[in-house]
Amino acid sequence: MAPPTPRVVVPIDVKKKPWREAPLHNRWHRTYPDSEMFFEGELLSGDGGPLDWGSLTHYLSGPVKVIDKEGIPAKPGDLLAVEICNLGPLPGDEWGYTATFDRDNGGGFLTDHFPAPTKAIWYFEGIYAYSPHIPGVRFPGLTHPGVIGTAPSHELLKIWNDREKKLVDDGHQSLKLCEVLHQRPLASLPNAKSCLLGMIKEGSSEWKKIANEAARTIPRRENGGNCDIKNLSRGSKVYLPVFVDGANLSTGDMHFSQGDGEVSLCGAIEMSGFLELKCEIIRGGMKEYLTPMGPTPLHVNPIFETGPVEPRFSEWLVFEGISVDESGHQHFLDATVAYKRAVLNAINYLSRFGYSKEQVYLLLSCCPCEGRISGIVDAPNAVATLAIPTAIFDQDVRPKSGRVPSGPRVVKRTPDVLRCTYDGDLPITMNPGGA
Amino acid sequence: MAPPTPRVVVPIDVKKKPWREAPLHNRWHRTYPDSEMFFEGELLSGDGGPLDWGSLTHYLSGPVKVIDKEGIPAKPGDLLAVEICNLGPLPGDEWGYTATFDRDNGGGFLTDHFPAPTKAIWYFEGIYAYSPHIPGVRFPGLTHPGVIGTAPSHELLKIWNDREKKLVDDGHQSLKLCEVLHQRPLASLPNAKSCLLGMIKEGSSEWKKIANEAARTIPRRENGGNCDIKNLSRGSKVYLPVFVDGANLSTGDMHFSQGDGEVSLCGAIEMSGFLELKCEIIRGGMKEYLTPMGPTPLHVNPIFETGPVEPRFSEWLVFEGISVDESGHQHFLDATVAYKRAVLNAINYLSRFGYSKEQVYLLLSCCPCEGRISGIVDAPNAVATLAIPTAIFDQDVRPKSGRVPSGPRVVKRTPDVLRCTYDGDLPITMNPGGA
Amino acid sequence: MAPPTPRVVVPIDVKKKPWREAPLHNRWHRTYPDSEMFFEGELLSGDGGPLDWGSLTHYLSGPVKVIDKEGIPAKPGDLLAVEICNLGPLPGDEWGYTATFDRDNGGGFLTDHFPAPTKAIWYFEGIYAYSPHIPGVRFPGLTHPGVIGTAPSHELLKIWNDREKKLVDDGHQSLKLCEVLHQRPLASLPNAKSCLLGMIKEGSSEWKKIANEAARTIPRRENGGNCDIKNLSRGSKVYLPVFVDGANLSTGDMHFSQGDGEVSLCGAIEMSGFLELKCEIIRGGMKEYLTPMGPTPLHVNPIFETGPVEPRFSEWLVFEGISVDESGHQHFLDATVAYKRAVLNAINYLSRFGYSKEQVYLLLSCCPCEGRISGIVDAPNAVATLAIPTAIFDQDVRPKSGRVPSGPRVVKRTPDVLRCTYDGDLPITMNPGGA
């Protein structure tokens, strides 16, 4: 019996600009003529998920057409079981960064409190990450791809575009979230600017047609996509619905580590990485296992199984939040408001231990913290909790009698987070260590 | 050195009606003349957290005034560290129930999908619970008190009453949640009906004054209260702000087990139980450790540390939801809508394995499932996930090629969930085993 | 359907001397006329596993005859599946002790290094134990019965007595262990002295016959017995072979916590406790599942499944030992010698952090440390490891650059372990807190 041999299907040269890399794309669409072919069960290796930044997000590898051993492609209505076999930073490129964007450039969950762009660089020592910009913490990464999804059918794409356009058209008056969230973009509608479609020549009529209707990759949708679920890590398996022949699987946005919610938006530790996948086609599985939650059979969501090697922590410090916003206004069972308050509580608390609030905001975006919906029925207060493993700190951060933590740390060992210019000033392929 | 001896401070006789039990109350107010005294550091044992049901929720034990070894009570601005030392069902009463309420009687998170009242009885075998009404599952309990909190000050009580009244006054037009949630009560304002105030004589002038302003116990607020956080279990420690002299700690609503969100409202496994606590006063700790998130210094939330004996599971099946509701309408980063969809996805999925949807709804309310806020920044879709430990089932519930799970189970071993009358028909102190 | 109701089958009054308690016994024998009856599947509750001490060990509750719902007892060749449903200290008696014996009174694993008797008292705070005699540590208990087993048949009893007598007769010259182990008793042969046989009248002819052939309870054997396996805790299930009609299940020797190996002999935290069991008879299961490892079909060993609520630790400090003894003598793949060295290494190491070696010896006997056979094939050195969870200490006990741990602790907060008289001076039923 021949053993499975991982096959590099999407080689990336991170020294080149992404738009010169043939297999990259940054839009969801049902078809690309240049799909790679991939046999069910085979190990698929991509040796360089590209970095993710700015207005171009996300550069995706693929799409890969999945076929079974008889050569029959995955079909609409099938379920594609994708196992995350292995993944990690690119050898020789063991670093990443986490950042917040300017309020006028996308912002983040707490952009009203933290309107300025900042970033922190993280270095990897095997399973661990540490940052000179946020000293005194070190944690094992729960490494995962931020984006993994199948291509939408024409019908599903139309549903997406219609409902998101309606949201934008209805505008902010329909919203109840606290003021600052209102100021963030409501949705990113199709836009030919910066559209990257793999081998399809920019400016061609085919390119124009697709670029003007293909979906942006920012939000998670029915096809999976930018889920940013930190537990889609080593050994996990995600079941994706198939909407087009071959499934056309795309992936990218490699994260060394991320906290639940990825609160600062560009909040995971973004890195260049490799990814190995294995696929199985469950014939008819989409219909068998996924129940539509909407007016069409396409309103489904993926499911997944976690892997067995997630980092173990035994002690967690947990912050609660309820759905009363910072102005004291009572919201009705709003888990988003409750989570916002839990995150703010954690930031304020940890800033007593020698950190600036900007440092903690970045830290909670990328460390292995857990965001929970703890209570969702006891009107009017939803309760959300944010749990932080205490082992990531080199000091005891629990409340104690007789301790006065609120003073500055006696020795501030390293610089604070980096201040950035408006457009992010994000590192791309250079190793910033010398900066 | 004298060893610590747990002292029973709130003895309960579950055979009697709660309103004949002196120390019970079901409202938050700053003072009761009959507070028990409790020394800091001492083990406090309550031997019968009363059952919780219907319009009277919740019957609380206490309040207990906490003083230090010099006899000085906890003061406003202190932090009360309460360790959950031990807890469990009352010996001889090893059973509980989980229920949904009628849509017109409080409803639940999914009351638009499940408008009728149902219940299931659970029996305990040591750490495990099983139900004849939901066969084929058995899980260890993460036992916890649903309610634990300190008494509000006069000022804090006014803040609560004002903001919740405003919510009710503004009415449903201010809300954006899908229609059915609108039909649930927005808040439970102070109401003298069924008010229970311990030893204060019902109908007395003192009783009337308090009953008309004291807060209902349904929602979690700044004082802790009905947090329904399943991880407040054995060995955990919660840090509660102190608003009145002595802290006036109350607790109750014992849960043998609960899922994150307690989605069916009366969704935990409600039981009679005992609880042992130990307290430490952190002088000035509220100001030191909690940062107000609102217009007054009182807008704080408790924090807690988890305990080391939570049940371990290594395999989880995870359901995703995004903030598009069942009608296909796009919401903006709404974690409540996303979680609702994740829960519905899980219910639909598991109903393929021989269960009715009502059974799964009750099961997800009380089994040790985890609700996560996975993505909260990628506009417009919030992503929530619901993770279910697969080990609680006696069958393999993962998706598989070539399996046809959607047929009925060959042998339906036991009856389905029980249908109830409008007002719940909930068991109280009788052991319902013979029913 | 009637719910299962735990039934107290062995009530104990710890205020009385054990030999006045009818159901207690301290010998293994195939039959007692006063066995309790117990239905398969029923919850069996013993409300006071008696304390264990001195030359009388162990006082066992039972034996209990197990029968199925048709009234047919367990039969030889069956397998008895016993689930540990619940257990804990007796309410009101939340304390225990750990001790070493005098070298001439039984000694312990390291009696050559620690020949004098010592003890430490532990108090329980819910799931945690702490001791005034070993300050600065606190840990959750992995509570378990030290002894659980079925009665031997006549044939099996004879095998035991013959092989242990042969060991004693062959004497120390046959041994290769380092000198000091030689000085401990090789085995405890049947002995009528202090024999306790439940309701059988002491001195009667029946008593004499049994007392002179019944097996002492010290060692673990084919029937289970004094396994001292700390993982036989809440939620675990042990499969015991059945050798006599009804199985005649006995249990006792309640431990609040124990380290692997229970190195100081009376090394677990011994306590008064209660225990709830549930039984299932697997007909023919002994033959089906257990393979004899010896000349008769009786040479079998129990198997068990662990429970899901063992305390979680994420950081362990691990000490290695090889099979070279303290004199530098090389032994051949001897895991006992290797483990002895690992334990000594741990004691020496931890004594640098402000503890006496006697304190650490007691601590390693009762804290949740893990003893592993790591290497058993690479001649001539077996490798054993002892892993200690660092979270049980209130200081960081890991090696560090530039730290000088070996000095005395600045403040010695409490007294050291208690020195005892020859015969142990062990507390029995009095709460020693006032001592």
Add this chain to the structure above:
Amino acid sequence: MAPPTPRVVVPIDVKKKPWREAPLHNRWHRTYPDSEMFFEGELLSGDGGPLDWGSLTHYLSGPVKVIDKEGIPAKPGDLLAVEICNLGPLPGDEWGYTATFDRDNGGGFLTDHFPAPTKAIWYFEGIYAYSPHIPGVRFPGLTHPGVIGTAPSHELLKIWNDREKKLVDDGHQSLKLCEVLHQRPLASLPNAKSCLLGMIKEGSSEWKKIANEAARTIPRRENGGNCDIKNLSRGSKVYLPVFVDGANLSTGDMHFSQGDGEVSLCGAIEMSGFLELKCEIIRGGMKEYLTPMGPTPLHVNPIFETGPVEPRFSEWLVFEGISVDESGHQHFLDATVAYKRAVLNAINYLSRFGYSKEQVYLLLSCCPCEGRISGIVDAPNAVATLAIPTAIFDQDVRPKSGRVPSGPRVVKRTPDVLRCTYDGDLPITMNPGGA
């Protein structure tokens, strides 16, 4: 600040025969003229730990001389803290094997029961291993280097050689282990045959001198060495004593996975791999933290801390063994005999589920099972346990009522373990998939 960059210090070409690879050696000795230099704190990467087999074991990479940032080497008496940053199979070579040797060629722990050589090939799918020769199991690897150690001083080397020679000279009459263990080699004394000393020319006078006194690498000793401790995995940190200037760190024998004890001798999943390390010198730490357990200050053992990403399992089936051997002979507190019996019990048990005993023997050597010393004081029976995570099987292997597991599996899906010739017939660098 410059980021740490892993530096390849020991490049290996697995296509070449090991003895043509300059930096490899297979003996412990205090000095080699060709040590690599390595700065404390730097990440050290070896990109091909060679395969391990037959009479030449083990091919080690290094030695590496460790110096601090001032250029001062580690000194005798220091402690070398080595963090296992990352490790894994060589890309493109994702497979390994586990094997038993012929009884006359080294044997294994159970060579009396399994005298013939066998092997199984394992393929890796990311974190998982599976084998066509042992179907129905799949498990995540706890990948680790089997060998990691520092060079011995002249004095320590002499202690080793003396005590092992004495063992061989005293011969088998000094042993008490069951007969078959007697027939295994007692120790592997220095032997110039097949000696490999890196760049030192074979046959030169220097080579001859060293080859005749350097220690074989088979057993674990004071310097660490062939510990075969499966928990020395990703994120763990081992503290090694330093005996010579520069420490002279060597490592190799890469294991994808191993069970406690590695019972079949060549029992781990042996593979080609890479390893990244980071070192810190704790000056004086050997004297500070390690206490000699023997006649000289050199009789010490390393200690280590486990890492946070070990695979999680929540259900274990545990087999017990006592120190009575297969002939029924009673041994005195012998943990080796007890563990042997526990392993045999497990093999016999699992062979009821469709496996040959040879398959289970290999499986228990390499799957993540845990071997515990559970009881070591209750004379005369030591108790050892072997715990197997049930999740590695694709069938339920727990005892059940009414099941007849002992019949053959209906479908034997793949061939059994491979039979080998006397000298192992082990694969080396060829991918055996086509075989």
